[in-house]
Amino acid sequence: MKGPIEDSARATSDGRVDINLGSRLCRTLSLLVPPESKPSFTPAEPVSEIPPPPEYSEEGPQSIRLNIVIQVVGSRGDVQPFVALGMELRRHGHRVRLATHDTFCDFVRSSGLEFFPVGGDPVELMAYMVKNPGLMPSMQSLRVGDIQKKRKMVAEMLGGFWRSCVEPDPATQAPFVAEAIVANPPSFAHVHCAQALGVPLHLMFTMPWTSTRRFCHPLANLKGNEDLGISREAANFVSFKAVEWLTWQGLGDIINDWRESLDLQLVPFSEGPGLAETLQIPFTYCWSPALVPKPDDWPAHIDVCGFFFRDAPSFNPDPGLAKFLEAGAPPIYIGFGSIVIDDVEALTNTLLEAIRSTGVRAIISRGWSKLGGNRDLDLEGNVFYLGDCPHEWLFQRVSAVIHHGGAGTTACGLLNGRPTVIVPFFGDQPFWGDMVAAAGAGPSPIPQKKLNVANLGDAIRFCLTPEASNAAQTMATQMRSENGVARAIASFHANLPLDKMRCDVMPHLAAAWSLKTKRGHKPVRLSKEVATLLVAEEKVKWQNLKRYQSKPIHIDLQRWDPVTATASSLAVTGAGMVTSAADIVVKPVQAFTRPPRSSSATTSDRHESTDPHGRGTPVPPHQKKSPEESMIYGRPAALEFPPDTKDATHRGGQEKEHNRAATAVLGCASGVGNFFKHWTKGMYLDMPLAVSEGMRNAPRLYGGEVYDPGRVTDWKSGGAAAGRNFVHGIVDGFGGVVARPVEGAKKDGALGAAKGAGVGLLNMGAKVSSGVVGLVSLSGQGLYLSGRPLVHKDTSKTIKEATREEGKYTWCVGSGKGLEVDRRVVADAFDRLVQG
Incomplete structure (x- = not known):
C-alpha cells in the first residue's frame, strides 16, 4: 500500500524525480495555481537586451x-x-x-x-x-x-x-x-x-527555486498531465510545489526541533513548503538572462542578474601542463569536480576509449574522485591528468569542455566561448544541460548512468563542429556584456527596507535598539555603536532600550475552509499529545540506557578555548579593558556585564554526570507537562482560531470575497482584529442576505437573484460565525503572542548581549564603519533629536 508521498513522487535512475500529477497531493496543489495574467512565454524568443537593473544601489559615504x-x-x-x-x-x-x-x-x-x-x-x-x-x-x-x-x-x-x-x-x-x-x-x-x-x-x-508556468522544476519529470486535463503550464507550476512538499516532508521535523531551540513557534506542514514565496523573500538568480530569461510570471522582487564571476586568479602552470598545451592542437577538457563517483576505473576507461575513437587530445581533471589514479599521461601522451587548476585560466586554452553541469563550471565554459557537453549526476545539472543544448552550444545532456563510449564520442564530434563553436561564441559575447555580481549587489540594496533600517543619529549605521522618548514621539532608532556611546555618556540606560527589528517576519497560517482548518488543527494538537505521551516512557528509558557524555566532548562542541595552563577560558580580546575604553565609559565598571547564568549552569551541568534517576523523573515530568500544554493550547486557542479563520475564508470556495481583519502580533492588534472581524461579520453577513439577491437580479434576473440569495445565506452563516468565534479566538491569539516572549526569552537575551558586546568592541577597537567622529557631536545630535 503506497502512502500519499510515495504515490506522488518516485526517484528515477537519471537523477530526477517522477511526479505523478494524478496523485492526491498533486491534484490538491493544482488548486493553488493562480490564474494566467500575462501572455504566453516562448523559450526560443531571442533576448535583445538584459532588463534594466533595480533602481537603487547604495553608494557614497552615507551608504x-x-x-x-x-x-x-x-x-x-x-x-x-x-x-x-x-x-x-x-x-x-x-x-x-x-x-x-x-x-x-x-x-x-x-x-x-x-x-x-x-x-x-x-x-x-x-x-x-x-x-x-x-x-x-x-x-x-x-x-x-x-x-x-x-x-x-x-x-x-x-x-x-x-x-x-x-x-x-x-x-x-x-x-x-x-x-x-x-x-x-x-x-x-x-x-x-x-x-x-x-x-x-x-x-x-x-537553480530555479520559484514556481513558474514557463518550465518545470529542474528535478522533476512530469507524468500524466495529458490524461488529467492539466495544462503544461499548470503542471510546471505544480512541479515546484510538489518538490517543496517532498523536501519539507523529509526535513520539516528537524527544522521545527531546531526552531524550538530558538524560541520560535513551530511551522506547520501546510506552511513549511514554499515559505520563501509566501513571505515574498527577495530572490536573485545567478545565471545569464541570455541563457535563461526571467519568466514573465515572476514578480518584481525576483531578479535574474547574470552569473557570478570572481576576478581571475593569477596562475603559473607546472612545466608538465605547459608542455602538454604547447605540444599540439588545443585539447578538450573533461572533469567532474567535486562529484564522488562509485566506479572510478570504469568511468576512466570509458573516457579514454571515447578520446581514442575521436582522435582528440584531452586534459582529464582528477577531481575529488581521482580519475586516472596515479597516472600522469595516457594514450601515447595524448591525455594529461590534471590536479587543481583555475577554470578561468584553463578554459581559455581548450577547444571544448565536458563536465557534470555545475552552474559555475557551465558559466565559465560559455563565457570563454567553449562548446559544452554536460554529463549530469543530480540536482540542477540536467537543467543546465538542457539549456546549453537549447542554445546550440552543445549536444543534449548525457545522464551519467547512460554514458558510454558511443554517445560520448558523438558528443565530442558535435562540439568540434563550426555550428557549435559559433553558438558558444555568440553566448560568450552576450555574457561578457553582463556583470552578474554588480547587478546582484544592486538588487540586494534595492530590496533592503532602508527607511526602517537606518539609525536616526548616524544614518549610515543599522538600527539595533529602539528607545521610547518621554515626549511621546515615535521611538528613536539607535545603532549598536550609538547606543553604547549614549550609555557611556549617561544619556540612556540599557534597561530602557528595546531590541529593534528592521524586518519582522510573521508566518501566518493559510486557512482555506472550516473543515480542513479544524482537521489540521486537530492533527497538530493530536501529534503533539501523542509525542508527549510517548516521552513519558521514552525519556526515562533513555536516561538509563544512554551512555554518559564526557565533559571534554561537550566543551569542544561549544567551540570553547581553554588556557593551556589550566586556568579556564581566557578573556577574549574584545572584553579586555583599554585606556581608550576607560575614556569612553568614564568608569571601568560601566563595561562589566553579568555572566550568562544559563550558559554557566549548562556548562557546569555537562561537566559532571547527571544522576540517572533524577534525569528519568525530569524526563517523565516533561512529557506529562507537554501533554497538557498541547491539549490546553489546542482546545482553547488553536481550535477556536482555526474555526474562526476557516469560516472567514469559506467565501473563497464559492467565489465570495474574503475580509482581512489585519495581522495579529500582540494583544493590541489581536483585540483590534477581533473587533473589526466581528463588526464586518455582522454587517456584511446580515446585510448580504438582502444585498446579494438584488445584485444578482440586476445582473442575471431571477436566476441571479436565486444565486445571490444562496450566496447571501452562506455568507451570513460563515461571516457571522467567524465574527462571533473570532471575538474570543483572535483576542486570545493576541494575548498568547504577547505573553510568549515573556516565557521564551533565551534567544532574545542572547541577541541583546551579543549586540551590546559588538557595540562596545566597535567603539573601542574600530571597524571601519565611519566612526571617525567626535563623540560629543553624536551626543549633541541625539539631544536635538529627542528635543524635536
Whole structure:
C-alpha cells in the first residue's frame, strides 16, 4: 500500500524525480495555481537586451554599512560565486562573514572575507546525492543508514548557521551580530535565522527555486498531465510545489526541533513548503538572462542578474601542463569536480576509449574522485591528468569542455566561448544541460548512468563542429556584456527596507535598539555603536532600550475552509499529545540506557578555548579593558556585564554526570507537562482560531470575497482584529442576505437573484460565525503572542548581549564603519533629536 508521498513522487535512475500529477497531493496543489495574467512565454524568443537593473544601489559615504552573513551549503562550485559576491559587498563598506562547511575555511579567508564554520561534510553530501539523485532515498541508503547521517548533518548545520549570526569571529574573537542575511536555499536555516533576528533576508541561487508556468522544476519529470486535463503550464507550476512538499516532508521535523531551540513557534506542514514565496523573500538568480530569461510570471522582487564571476586568479602552470598545451592542437577538457563517483576505473576507461575513437587530445581533471589514479599521461601522451587548476585560466586554452553541469563550471565554459557537453549526476545539472543544448552550444545532456563510449564520442564530434563553436561564441559575447555580481549587489540594496533600517543619529549605521522618548514621539532608532556611546555618556540606560527589528517576519497560517482548518488543527494538537505521551516512557528509558557524555566532548562542541595552563577560558580580546575604553565609559565598571547564568549552569551541568534517576523523573515530568500544554493550547486557542479563520475564508470556495481583519502580533492588534472581524461579520453577513439577491437580479434576473440569495445565506452563516468565534479566538491569539516572549526569552537575551558586546568592541577597537567622529557631536545630535 503506497502512502500519499510515495504515490506522488518516485526517484528515477537519471537523477530526477517522477511526479505523478494524478496523485492526491498533486491534484490538491493544482488548486493553488493562480490564474494566467500575462501572455504566453516562448523559450526560443531571442533576448535583445538584459532588463534594466533595480533602481537603487547604495553608494557614497552615507551608504548604509551592514554586518552581512552569507550562508551557503554545497561544493566548492557552490561556494565560489558567493566569495565573489562577498568581495564586492566589502567594497561597498559592509562587513561580510561567509558561513559554510569547515573545509572551505582557507579558501574563504584567502579572499579577505570572514569565515564561520557550520559543520557538515560536502564530500558526504555529494556522495549521498550521487546515490540518491532524487529526493526519495534508495533502499540501499536506508539499509546503510545514509538517511540518518544526512539528517544528523542537517541538524548540525542548522545550529552552525544560527551561531554564524550571533557569535564572535572564531579567529579574531571580534563580536558579530548579523544585520542582513544572504543565503542559498539549501542552507535551510536562512528564513528562520532572519525571523529570530528580525533582519532582511535575500536568497540567491543558480537553480530555479520559484514556481513558474514557463518550465518545470529542474528535478522533476512530469507524468500524466495529458490524461488529467492539466495544462503544461499548470503542471510546471505544480512541479515546484510538489518538490517543496517532498523536501519539507523529509526535513520539516528537524527544522521545527531546531526552531524550538530558538524560541520560535513551530511551522506547520501546510506552511513549511514554499515559505520563501509566501513571505515574498527577495530572490536573485545567478545565471545569464541570455541563457535563461526571467519568466514573465515572476514578480518584481525576483531578479535574474547574470552569473557570478570572481576576478581571475593569477596562475603559473607546472612545466608538465605547459608542455602538454604547447605540444599540439588545443585539447578538450573533461572533469567532474567535486562529484564522488562509485566506479572510478570504469568511468576512466570509458573516457579514454571515447578520446581514442575521436582522435582528440584531452586534459582529464582528477577531481575529488581521482580519475586516472596515479597516472600522469595516457594514450601515447595524448591525455594529461590534471590536479587543481583555475577554470578561468584553463578554459581559455581548450577547444571544448565536458563536465557534470555545475552552474559555475557551465558559466565559465560559455563565457570563454567553449562548446559544452554536460554529463549530469543530480540536482540542477540536467537543467543546465538542457539549456546549453537549447542554445546550440552543445549536444543534449548525457545522464551519467547512460554514458558510454558511443554517445560520448558523438558528443565530442558535435562540439568540434563550426555550428557549435559559433553558438558558444555568440553566448560568450552576450555574457561578457553582463556583470552578474554588480547587478546582484544592486538588487540586494534595492530590496533592503532602508527607511526602517537606518539609525536616526548616524544614518549610515543599522538600527539595533529602539528607545521610547518621554515626549511621546515615535521611538528613536539607535545603532549598536550609538547606543553604547549614549550609555557611556549617561544619556540612556540599557534597561530602557528595546531590541529593534528592521524586518519582522510573521508566518501566518493559510486557512482555506472550516473543515480542513479544524482537521489540521486537530492533527497538530493530536501529534503533539501523542509525542508527549510517548516521552513519558521514552525519556526515562533513555536516561538509563544512554551512555554518559564526557565533559571534554561537550566543551569542544561549544567551540570553547581553554588556557593551556589550566586556568579556564581566557578573556577574549574584545572584553579586555583599554585606556581608550576607560575614556569612553568614564568608569571601568560601566563595561562589566553579568555572566550568562544559563550558559554557566549548562556548562557546569555537562561537566559532571547527571544522576540517572533524577534525569528519568525530569524526563517523565516533561512529557506529562507537554501533554497538557498541547491539549490546553489546542482546545482553547488553536481550535477556536482555526474555526474562526476557516469560516472567514469559506467565501473563497464559492467565489465570495474574503475580509482581512489585519495581522495579529500582540494583544493590541489581536483585540483590534477581533473587533473589526466581528463588526464586518455582522454587517456584511446580515446585510448580504438582502444585498446579494438584488445584485444578482440586476445582473442575471431571477436566476441571479436565486444565486445571490444562496450566496447571501452562506455568507451570513460563515461571516457571522467567524465574527462571533473570532471575538474570543483572535483576542486570545493576541494575548498568547504577547505573553510568549515573556516565557521564551533565551534567544532574545542572547541577541541583546551579543549586540551590546559588538557595540562596545566597535567603539573601542574600530571597524571601519565611519566612526571617525567626535563623540560629543553624536551626543549633541541625539539631544536635538529627542528635543524635536
